[in-house]
Amino acid sequence: MLDIKFIKENPDLIKDAARKKHIQFDVDELLKVEEQRVELLQVVESHRAKQNKITDQISQTTDQTEKQRLIEEMRTFKEDAKKNEETLKEVIKEWQLLMLHVPNIPDVSVPEGKTDEDNQEIRNWGEKPEFNFEPKDHIELMEKLDMADFERGSKVSGFRGYFLKNDGALLSFALWNFFLDNISRKGYTPLMAPSIVKKETLIGTGFIPQHEEDLYKIKEGHYLSGTGEVPTMGYFMDEVLKKEDLPQKFITFSPCFREEAGSHGRDVKGLVRVHEFFKLEQVIISEADHEQSVNLHEEITANVEELMKALNIPYRVVVNAGGDLGIGQVKKYDIEAWVPSQNKYRETHSASYFHDFQTRRLNIRYKDESGKMHYAHSLNNTAVATPRFLVALIENNQQEDGSIKIPVALQKYLGKDTIS
RNA sequence: GGAGAGAUGGCUGAGUGGUCGAAAGCGCAUCCCUGCUAAGGAUGUAAGGGUUUACGCCCUUCGAGGGUUCGAAUCCCUCUCUCUCCGCCA
Numbered sequence: 411m412l413d414i415k416f417i418k419e420n421p422d423l424i425k426d427a428a429r430k431k432h433i434q435f436d437v438d439e440l441l442k443v444e445e446q447r448v449e450l451l452q453v454v455e456s457h458r459a460k461q462n463k464i465t466d467q468i469s470q471t472t473d474q475t476e477k478q479r480l481i482e483e484m485r486t487f488k489e490d491a492k493k494n495e496e497t498l499k500e501v502i503k504e505w506q507l508l509m510l511h512v513p514n515i516p517d518v519s520v521p522e523g524k525t526d527e528d529n530q531e532i533r534n535w536g537e538k539p540e541f542n543f544e545p546k547d548h549i550e551l552m553e554k555l556d557m558a559d560f561e562r563g564s565k566v567s568g569f570r571g572y573f574l575k576n577d578g579a580l581l582s583f584a585l586w587n588f589f590l591d592n593i594s595r596k597g598y599t600p601l602m603a604p605s606i607v608k609k610e611t612l613i614g615t616g617f618i619p620q621h622e623e624d625l626y627k628i629k630e631g632h633y634l635s636g637t638g639e640v641p642t643m644g645y646f647m648d649e650v651l652k653k654e655d656l657p658q659k660f661i662t663f664s665p666c667f668r669e670e671a672g673s674h675g676r677d678v679k680g681l682v683r684v685h686e687f688f689k690l691e692q693v694i695i696s697e698a699d700h701e702q703s704v705n706l707h708e709e710i711t712a713n714v715e716e717l718m719k720a721l722n723i724p725y726r727v728v729v730n731a732g733g734d735l736g737i738g739q740v741k742k743y744d745i746e747a748w749v750p751s752q753n754k755y756r757e758t759h760s761a762s763y764f765h766d767f768q769t770r771r772l773n774i775r776y777k778d779e780s781g782k783m784h785y786a787h788s789l790n791n792t793a794v795a796t797p798r799f800l801v802a803l804i805e806n807n808q809q810e811d812g813s814i815k816i817p818v819a820l821q822k823y824l825g826k827d828t829i830s
Numbered sequence: 831g832g833a834g835a836g837a838u839g840g841c842u843g844a845g846u847g848g849u850c851g852a853a854a855g856c857g858c859a860u861c862c863c864u865g866c867u868a869a870g871g872a873u874g875u876a877a878g879g880g881u882u883u884a885c886g887c888c889c890u891u892c893g894a895g896g897g898u899u900c901g902a903a904u905c906c907c908u909c910u911c912u913c914u915c916c917g918c919c920a
Binding site: 448451452454455456458459461462464465468470473477480482483484487488525529585608616631649650651652690777780781783 | 837840848849859860866875878880881887888889890900901910
């Protein structure tokens with residue numbers, strides 16, 4: 411959500427934001443409704459002011475006849491206002507719905523483009539492994555080593571179901587601990603967050619109304635969150651924070667659930683795209699300062715790159731094109747790990763910042779030194795998402811005999827140097 | 831699942847039909863006193879919105895939504911959440 415004043419003063423910026431993000435939004439329609447809203451508001455408010463005045467008179471009048479007369483007067487006076495009050499309510503409803511669809515302004519450095527194919531690589535790291543044998547994909551590798559069971563996964567859970575078994579399970583725990591350890595050490599507060607979340611948190615973070623179809627709805631008003639970002643942002647919903655307590659940095663662990671609506675033909679096998687997975691997510695609530703947001707965005711990206719390097723997984727960082735940004739994102743980097751079996755980089759992490767888009771919807775504010783209220787800024791990035799991350803880890807470290815070499819940094823977390 | 835209690839400003843907490851946007855305390859801000867990193871005193875201090883060059887004026891908000899009433903923090907209904915006791919349970 412953006413400030414309506416800002417929208418009124420900069421309609422062209424909104425138009426351009428919608429264009430760049432390839433989002434349909436009619437700013438003029440909103441401005442028309444806004445005009446109606448203010449106009450009606452003034453009529454209704456002046457009527458209410460009069461009403462309040464008479465009410466005061468009634469309470470102060472000692473003359474009983476006069477009192478009765480005023481009360482009679484109020485009865486008819488109230489009737490007159492009813493219609494305007496009701497119209498105003500409807501206009502506000504319409505206004506609120508439109509406001510939820512106003513896209514946030516993408517940063518000037520965000521490249522033009524419609525889809526993730528237009529994302530631009532800004533750097534890459536690591537040597538793509540050269541195998542002197544035919545590399546296998548993670549499915550084959552994991553099944554051979556009894557690390558995963560996909561057949562029973564779909565028997566029990568259905569499409570995209572999976573079991574992780576033996577070292578497949580242990581490797582997941584090792585990764586979680588590795589990332590949690592290293593990132594919490596940087597001052598991020600470990601948090602285990604609920605996955606069952608209320609609708610407000612999803613509206614607040616921008617997943618509803620835009621992506622409701624990708625959420626599992628479990629009962630009226632309750633959903634399974636697709637990311638720890640949602641409950642972590644909800645953590646401070648409707649709160650006023652102290653400036654000196656910012657930034658708040660979290661490393662959140664949570665199960666994540668995604669319908670994957672509209673992606674039925676993609677990544678149908680294996681662990682790349684599943685309905686339920688686990689994620690450690692970095693979430694930051696910071697001061698309302700663009701420069702600080704930018705710096706923290708680089709920080710949460712660097713946190714991951716550092717650990718990718720420690721795990722010796724070749725990756726690249728792309729800056730996402732306008733069309734690949736969510737409605738609230740100002741800028742986004744994806745970190746993509748090299749996947750040998752597919753001979754391409756696949757997204758394993760996604761780092762974005764939102765300015766006050768989410769905090770405005772969630773009503774997360776802080777007071778500065780002069781006592782002025784501000785909506786905070788928010789950012790987030792994946793730390794590690796399993797089982798998808800296993801794909802890159804396993805495939806890049808496979809040996810000719812089908813065993814998996816464990817990167818040195820991870821060995822102490824798994825307790826061995828090879829899976830065989 | 832059964833029974834009961836509750837939800838008030840940044841926080842704690844009074845307030846059961848008009849004088850309440852709301853006592854008191856804490857916290858915070860400014861000033862005074864003191865002169866040593868203590869204590870005391872004074873004043874101020876909710877948010878959002880409309881309007882205004884500005885001072886200001888006005889509207890809304892006491893968990894959410896409806897209702898009763900000339901008038902609701904206060905009465906009624908629905909919902910959400912919290913707490914206590916019982917039951918069940920990893």
